[in-house]
Amino acid sequence: MGEVFTHDLWYWPAQRMRTLHVYLPDGYEGSQERYPVMYFFDGHNLFYDECATYGKSWGLKDFLDRWEKPLIVVGMECSHEGDARLDEYCPYSGRMFGHELVGMGEQTFQWIVNDVKGWADANLRTWAHREATGVGGSSMGGLMSLYGVIAHNDVFSKAACLSTGVRLWKRGLQRDLRTAHVDPDTRVYLSWGEHEAGRHRADADPATETPEAKAELDFVRRLQQAGADTYCYLQPEGRHCEACWEQQNGRYLDYLWLDRRW
Numbered sequence: 001m002g003e004v005f006t007h008d009l010w011y012w013p014a015q016r017m018r019t020l021h022v023y024l025p026d027g028y029e030g031s032q033e034r035y036p037v038m039y040f041f042d043g044h045n046l047f048y049d050e051c052a053t054y055g056k057s058w059g060l061k062d063f064l065d066r067w068e069k070p071l072i073v074v075g076m077e078c079s080h081e082g083d084a085r086l087d088e089y090c091p092y093s094g095r096m097f098g099h100e101l102v103g104m105g106e107q108t109f110q111w112i113v114n115d116v117k118g119w120a121d122a123n124l125r126t127w128a129h130r131e132a133t134g135v136g137g138s139s140m141g142g143l144m145s146l147y148g149v150i151a152h153n154d155v156f157s158k159a160a161c162l163s164t165g166v167r168l169w170k171r172g173l174q175r176d177l178r179t180a181h182v183d184p185d186t187r188v189y190l191s192w193g194e195h196e197a198g199r200h201r202a203d204a205d206p207a208t209e210t211p212e213a214k215a216e217l218d219f220v221r222r223l224q225q226a227g228a229d230t231y232c233y234l235q236p237e238g239r240h241c242e243a244c245w246e247q248q249n250g251r252y253l254d255y256l257w258l259d260r261r262w
Contacts, residue, residue, distance in 0.1 A: 001065050002026050004047050009119060013107040014088065019077040020116065021046060023061055024124070025070035034125045035072045036132035036257070038158070039112060041089060041141025043075020045242055053080075056242045063249040069257050074120050076112065078141075089140035091147045092172040109148055113155050131185065134158030134256055138245045143169055149188055149228075150180045160189045160252040162245050163196060163238075167215035177222055186228040189252040190216055193238020207234045231255045 003024045011018040021043035025035060040060075045052045047061040064071060078085040083099045090096075091105030112135075121128040135145045135156045142164035149159035150173070166173065197210035204210055208217065213234065220232045233251065238244045254260040 002061060003028065004061055007119070009115060011111060012115070013104050013111060014079065014084065016079070018079075019044070020119075021051070021075040021077065022120075022124070023047065023064060023071075023073040023075075025072065026065060027070065028072075028125070032125070033070070034127045035070055036134070037072045037074060037117075037120060037124075037126050038134040038136055038160075039116065039156075040073060040075040040135070041137030041144055042078050042139075044077045046073065046075045052242060054242065056246075058242055058246045058249060060246075060249060063246075063253075067250070067253065069253075071253075071257070072120070072124060072126060074116060076116060086140060089137075089144050091144065091151070091176075092169060096168065105144055105147060106151070108144070109152055112148075113152060117155070130155055130157045130183075132157075134160070136160030136162075136252070138162040138242075139165070139240065146173065146188070146190070147176065149186060150176050150182065153180060153182050153186060157183065157185055158187045158256040160256060162189075162191050162248060162252070163193060163240050164190065164216075165192075165196075165212070166190070166219050167211050170215050170219065173219060174222065177219075177226055180226070182223070182226040182228050184227045184229075187231075187256050188223055188228050189231045189233070189255055190220060191233040191235055191238075191248060191252070192216060193235045193240060193244055195237065195239045197234075231261060 007020045008017045087102040093103035135148045137145045142161040145159045146161040149156045194206045197212040220230045
């Protein structure tokens with residue numbers, strides 16, 4: 001079975017400590033092998049229900065313990081102070097849900113690339129090159145993962161972007177994509193739930209005709225034109241919650257790391 005441990009690291013953009021939740025695969029301690037790494041947002045929600053904000057995790061440890069590819073996961077815990085998570089996990093300034101976003105996302109990525117990845121590569125047996133490095137998350141973490149694989153494509157070759165709400169951020173994402181260099185080996189998984197697709201006609205196809213579907217499919221087309229490989233998934237009856245994201249563990253990991261599509 002794999003091991004999960006925590007490590008506190010200084011998060012300089014907010015002058016606060018942040019906890020990393022780290023998964024090491026089965027056999028790590030008894031070998032000298034190196035492993036690919038995925039960096040996840042909201043790390044406290046990944047492995048154990050008792051650590052998760054709403055009492056339900058992604059169940060990622062249980063999944064990885066039985067998955068065929070050994071992988072290190074570094075989950076970065078977010079701020080739990082008021083709406084600070086929205087600022088730290090958004091690359092764009094603007095207004096959302098009554099909150100005026102500061103847009104600290106790029107600072108957060110500078111921390112991830114230099115401090116978090118720097119710590120992981122120095123202290124864990126990682127493969128540090130971009131082909132062995134991915135990023136993932138849901139909701140604002142999904143937005144950050146999509147932004148990161150575009151803006152920092154020299155570091156991340158893979159991204160799992162769940163419940164990203166592309167329609168809310170399409171202008172900034174399109175602008176960043178136009179100026180980015182996207183390597184042809186880039187893989188991007190984008191998903192949204194049927195019940196988070198936005199207001200639409202009762203007879204609209206949630207896979208193609210809802211506001212979120214249109215935004216996702218348009219951005220997928222743009223990613224493909226930029227050279228990336230993509231997997232776009234509408235989760236039937238899917239909602240904005242950890243239980244639904246847990247159901248996708250095999251789907252996005254198989255696609256990103258094993259080139260398998262469900």
